[in-house]
Amino acid sequence: MLADTLLNVIVLIAGPVIIAFLGAIFGLLYLGVDRKLVAHMQGRIGPPIVQPFRDVDKLMVKESIIPDSAIAWLFKATPILCLVGSISLLLYIPLFGQNAMLTGFGDAIVVMYLLTIPSLALVVAGFSSSSPYATVGAQREMVMMMSYEFPLAMSIVVIAWRIGLVTNLNPFMLSTMAAYPIWGLVGPLGIVGLLILVFSMLIVTPGELGKIPFDVAEAETELAGGLLVEYSGRNLALFYISNAIKSFAVVSLVVAIFFPYNLSPILGITATVPAVILDVLFFLLKVFVIMFICVIVVRAAVARFKIDQASKFYLLIMSAVSLVGFVFILLDVII
Amino acid sequence: MGLKSFKRALWVYHLNTGSCNGCDIEILAALTPRYDLERFGIVLVGSPRHADVLLVTGPVTNQMAPRLKRIYDQVPEPKMVLVIGNCGVEGLVFHESYNLSGPVDQIIPVDVYVPGCPTRPEAIIEGVLKAWLKLEKPVKEKVT
Ligand code: SF4
Numbered sequence: 136m137l138a139d140t141l142l143n144v145i146v147l148i149a150g151p152v153i154i155a156f157l158g159a160i161f162g163l164l165y166l167g168v169d170r171k172l173v174a175h176m177q178g179r180i181g182p183p184i185v186q187p188f189r190d191v192d193k194l195m196v197k198e199s200i201i202p203d204s205a206i207a208w209l210f211k212a213t214p215i216l217c218l219v220g221s222i223s224l225l226l227y228i229p230l231f232g233q234n235a236m237l238t239g240f241g242d243a244i245v246v247m248y249l250l251t252i253p254s255l256a257l258v259v260a261g262f263s264s265s266s267p268y269a270t271v272g273a274q275r276e277m278v279m280m281m282s283y284e285f286p287l288a289m290s291i292v293v294i295a296w297r298i299g300l301v302t303n304l305n306p307f308m309l310s311t312m313a314a315y316p317i318w319g320l321v322g323p324l325g326i327v328g329l330l331i332l333v334f335s336m337l338i339v340t341p342g343e344l345g346k347i348p349f350d351v352a353e354a355e356t357e358l359a360g361g362l363l364v365e366y367s368g369r370n371l372a373l374f375y376i377s378n379a380i381k382s383f384a385v386v387s388l389v390v391a392i393f394f395p396y397n398l399s400p401i402l403g404i405t406a407t408v409p410a411v412i413l414d415v416l417f418f419l420l421k422v423f424v425i426m427f428i429c430v431i432v433v434r435a436a437v438a439r440f441k442i443d444q445a446s447k448f449y450l451l452i453m454s455a456v457s458l459v460g461f462v463f464i465l466l467d468v469i470i
Numbered sequence: 471m472g473l474k475s476f477k478r479a480l481w482v483y484h485l486n487t488g489s490c491n492g493c494d495i496e497i498l499a500a501l502t503p504r505y506d507l508e509r510f511g512i513v514l515v516g517s518p519r520h521a522d523v524l525l526v527t528g529p530v531t532n533q534m535a536p537r538l539k540r541i542y543d544q545v546p547e548p549k550m551v552l553v554i555g556n557c558g559v560e561g562l563v564f565h566e567s568y569n570l571s572g573p574v575d576q577i578i579p580v581d582v583y584v585p586g587c588p589t590r591p592e593a594i595i596e597g598v599l600k601a602w603l604k605l606e607k608p609v610k611e612k613v614t
Contacts, residue, residue, distance in 0.1 A: 174506070179506040180509040181508060182509055182511050183511075190479045190511070197522070197548070200546050268517075363517075363520075364516070364517045366520075367520060371520060
C-alpha cells in the first residue's frame with residue numbers, strides 16, 4: 136500500500152520532468168530543422184540542426200539584465216510562468232503515439248485554456264518590462280490571442296460534437312478522439328467539411344506560435360523584438376525554450392485531434408517494444424509533416440501581415456471558413 | 471561548454487553611427503544566400519539586449535556618441551565590438567570634421583577593426599573569425 140503510493144508519487148514527479156525534457160529536446164530539434172529547411176528554400180546553406188541548442192547554451196552564459204524601470208519580480212517571474220504553462224500543455228496532449236501523461240484528467244477545453252497561458256505570460260512580460268516597444272508588442276499579442284480563438288475553438292468543438300453522436304464517452308477527451316478517429320465517422324460531405332476544418336486549424340497554428348506571417352507581436356524589423364525586447368540571458372533562454380515546447384505541443388494537438396492513428400495496429404505488430412518504437416517514429420513523422428506544411432513552407436514563402444490584416448484575417452475569413460466546415464459536417468449528419 | 475557555444479551562436483546587432491550606408495549594405499550582403507552568415511549561427515537581431523556582438527558602422531557623429539555609449543551599455547556581458555569600415559576605424563573622408571566625436575574607439579572599447587570602404591562581406595566574415603579567436607585566447611591562457 137505504502138509502496139504503491141510512493142511509486143505513484145515518484146511517477147507523478149518524474150513523469151512531468153521527463154516529458155518536459157523530451158518536449159524541450161524535440162521542440163528545439165524541430166526548430167533547428169525548421170531553420171535549416173527555410174535556409175535551403177531560400178538557397179542558403181543554413182545553420183546546423185543543433186543550432187537552437189547552441190543558442191540556448193549561449194544565452195545561459197550571458198548576463199541577464201533587468202532594466203531599472205521594469206517591475207523586477209514580474210519581469211523575472213514571467214519566463215518561468217511561460218515555461219510552466221508550455222510544459223503543462225504537454226501533460227494533457229497525447230505524445231509519441233502513447234496516451235497523455237494526465238489522460239482522463241483534462242480534455243480539449245482544458246488544453247485550449249492552457250494554450251493561452253504562455254501567451255498571457257508573454258503579454259505580462261511585455262508590459263512589465265516597461266519599454267514602449269514591448270508594450271506595443273504586448274498589445275498586439277493580446278489582439279492576436281482574441282483573433283485566432285474562434286476558428287480554433289470551432290474546429291475542436293465541431294469535432295467533439297460529431298464524435299459525441301456516436302459514443303457515450305466524453306467526446307472532448309483527447310483519448311476519446313483517439314479511440315474514434317473522426318475520418319471514419321463521416322460521409323463524403325463530412326470529409327469536405329473536415330478538410331476545411333483541418334485547413335483552418337493549420338492556419339491557426341502559425342498564429343498561435345507567433346511564426347511568420349503572424350509574428351506581429353515580435354516583429355523584429357518594426358518593434359525590434361517586440362515583447363521580448365528587454366529580455367536577455369537566462370530569461371530570454373527560458374522564453375526560447377518555452378516557445379519550442381509550445382510549438383511541439385500545438386502541433387501534437389493537431390495530430391491528436393485530426394490524425395490520432397498509430398501504425399502498429401495497422402501493420403499488426405503486437406510485441407510492445409517494436410510497436411512503441413514504430414509509433415514514436417510515426418508520431419514524429421506526423422509532427423514533422425504538419426510543421427512542414429504550416430510553419431516551414433509558409434515561413435519561407437510569405438512576408439508578415441500588418442496587425443489589422445492578421446486580426447481581420449482570423450476574425451472574419453478564418454471564422455467564416457471554419458463555419459463553412461461546420462455547415463458541411465452538419466449537412467452530412469442531417470442527410 | 472559555455473564559451474564554445476558562445477562563439478558558434480553569435481547574435482549581432484547593427485548600429486549605424488553616421489555611415490554613408492555603404493557598409494550597412496555590405497553587412498546585409500553577408501547575410502544573403504551568397505555568403506549566408508547564418509550557417510555559422512550568426513543572426514541579426516533587433517534589440518541590443520539580445521546581442522553578443524555590436525557591429526558599428528560610420529564615424530560617430532556628435533549626435534550619435536551618447537547613443538552609441540548607451541547602446542553599448544545595454545548589451546549584456548560577455549560582448550564584443552566590431553567596427554565595420556574605414557569610417558569607424560579612423561574617420562576616412564570625415565577625418566577631423568567639425569561634427570565628429572571621433573572614430574568608434576574614442577567612445578567605446580573595440581575588439582576587432584574591419585577596414586575597407588565599403589568592407590567586403592568576406593572581410594566581415596573574417597572579422598567575425600578574428601572575434602572568435604580573440605574569445606578563445608583568454609580561455610587557452612587560463613588552461614596553460
Ligand atoms: S567606410 Fe566607406 S562605405 Fe563604409 S560607411 Fe564609411 S564611407 Fe561609407
